[in-house]
Amino acid sequence: MDLGIENVVVNGQQANIYVEGNKIAYIGQEQKQAQRTINGKDKAAVASIVNGHTHAAMTLFRGYGDDMKLQEWLEQKIWPMEAKLTPEEIYWGTKLACLEMIKCGVTLFNDMYWHNREAVKAVEEMGMRAFISEVFIDIPGMQQESCEEKAQRALDDFQNYSSRIHLALGPHAIYTCEPDTLKFIASFAKKHNLPVHFHLSETQKEIDDCVAKHGKRPVPYLDDLGFLHSNLFAAHCVWLDNEELDLLAKHQVKIIHNPIANFKLAVNELLPYPGIKDRDLKFCLGTDGCASNNNLDIFEEIKFAALVHKWKINDPTIMNCNEIWSHATKTAHEMFGVNAGEVSEGKYADFLLVDLNHPQMVPCHNLVSNLVYAGNGSIVDTVICDGKIVMENRHIPGEEEIISQAKKVTEKLFSR
Ligand SMILES: CSC[C@H]1O[C@@H](n2cnc3c(O)ncnc32)[C@H](O)[C@@H]1O
Ligand SMILES: [Zn+2]
Numbered sequence: 001m002d003l004g005i006e007n008v009v010v011n012g013q014q015a016n017i018y019v020e021g022n023k024i025a026y027i028g029q030e031q032k033q034a035q036r037t038i039n040g041k042d043k044a045a046v047a048s049i050v051n052g053h054t055h056a057a058m059t060l061f062r063g064y065g066d067d068m069k070l071q072e073w074l075e076q077k078i079w080p081m082e083a084k085l086t087p088e089e090i091y092w093g094t095k096l097a098c099l100e101m102i103k104c105g106v107t108l109f110n111d112m113y114w115h116n117r118e119a120v121k122a123v124e125e126m127g128m129r130a131f132i133s134e135v136f137i138d139i140p141g142m143q144q145e146s147c148e149e150k151a152q153r154a155l156d157d158f159q160n161y162s163s164r165i166h167l168a169l170g171p172h173a174i175y176t177c178e179p180d181t182l183k184f185i186a187s188f189a190k191k192h193n194l195p196v197h198f199h200l201s202e203t204q205k206e207i208d209d210c211v212a213k214h215g216k217r218p219v220p221y222l223d224d225l226g227f228l229h230s231n232l233f234a235a236h237c238v239w240l241d242n243e244e245l246d247l248l249a250k251h252q253v254k255i256i257h258n259p260i261a262n263f264k265l266a267v268n269e270l271l272p273y274p275g276i277k278d279r280d281l282k283f284c285l286g287t288d289g290c291a292s293n294n295n296l297d298i299f300e301e302i303k304f305a306a307l308v309h310k311w312k313i314n315d316p317t318i319m320n321c322n323e324i325w326s327h328a329t330k331t332a333h334e335m336f337g338v339n340a341g342e343v344s345e346g347k348y349a350d351f352l353l354v355d356l357n358h359p360q361m362v363p364c365h366n367l368v369s370n371l372v373y374a375g376n377g378s379i380v381d382t383v384i385c386d387g388k389i390v391m392e393n394r395h396i397p398g399e400e401e402i403i404s405q406a407k408k409v410t411e412k413l414f415s416r
Pocket of ligand 2 (some may be wrong): 055199288410
């Protein structure tokens with residue numbers, strides 16, 4: 001065996017876990033020879049978490065452009081700064097994002113940002129899994145190549161990356177992409193079996209503008225373009241009526257819930273959870289970028305989601321801890337087609353060792369309750385992704401350099 005974690009709490013029992021290659025080969029009472037063995041005493045092994053929607057390199061914008069409405073925030077603050085970003089800055093911003101996500105128990109994330117070659121390099125080096133988008137945005141000056149050239153170039157590039165890196169197509173939103181772009185992306189995605197990563201129904205303005213321009217709400221508009229399909233990952237989805245929920249369910253669109261960013265940008269609506277649950281629509285959680293969150297601690301997102309739906313529906317039994325934990329881990333990995341999300345034999349060895357002696361984890365009447373309601377990213381001690389240890393005892397190789405380079409490039413960016 002390549003790696004052993006001995007005497008650890010796993011699925012409610014004390015046991016040993018052995019990893020061979022990138023998979024969990026054995027969980028049980030037997031003790032086996034392994035090249036490397038970790039003592040799992042006072043630790044629990046739990047599935048790693050997915051960040052289903054983020055803009056990783058926006059870590060460099062943490063605390064910049066706070067307390068604004070979405071459209072003004074994008075147009076007055078974010079897009080002018082993004083226009084100045086260099087590939088090197090994206091690289092260090094993405095490394096910083098990976099560092100933060102690993103520290104908070106994420107091994108797989110779904111990213112949409114500029115200069116994806118640098119993002120890929122950062123993710124490869126950090127040992128994580130990611131879906132990395134080729135972005136499409138029809139704003140003059142923001143996109144040089146044609147859609148066809150961009151999509152084909154991305155397809156070629158991604159042949160050269162490891163199996164941890166997946167290509168997605170990332171049209172930004174209905175208000176920044178022309179109908180022909182959306183049609184092209186849908187057909188290219190279907191032809192090449194690629195996921196599409198999209199912002200959908202985030203603000204009332206988006207709905208009102210769509211009705212004014214196209215005579216229909218966003219989801220029927222997208223349906224008429226042939227854009228809805230089961231490999232569409234739609235972030236936000238807060239302003240949806242019942243007809244739209246029916247259409248999303250008909251096409252099995254996957255939904256990413258980003259409640260903290262929604263609250264910070266005051267989009268004034270919440271994911272329609274009862275309608276989503278009734279229709280068995282699949283959803284997981286995302287942090288969105290660091291300029292609208294302002295961190296990538298997915299534990300905060302999990303707790304916030306569990307609380308806010310209880311408040312909205314006025315029912316504390318809604319979104320119980322097992323349910324939200326499962327959305328963030330098992331369902332999330334299933335949605336992305338990655339064979340992880342549970343600590344069991346045959347799954348990828350993507351899991352966490354959480355510290356059962358962390359003050360926020362003591363006492364432990366119910367592990368999942370502590371994970372959801374008591375803990376945060378700081379309870380994560382060790383992270384394993386694709387069979388490799390990417391963090392041990394909360395230390396990640398190279399972290400000091402990432403922090404110092406992220407500070408340095410941010411200073412340069414904001415002084416230009
Ligand atoms: C084309 S790269 C991604 C693009 O999206 C911007 N962005 C970040 N957060 C949001 C949000 O909540 N809604 C819409 N767009 C967002 C980001 O700054 C990049 O420009
Ligand atoms: Zn976003």
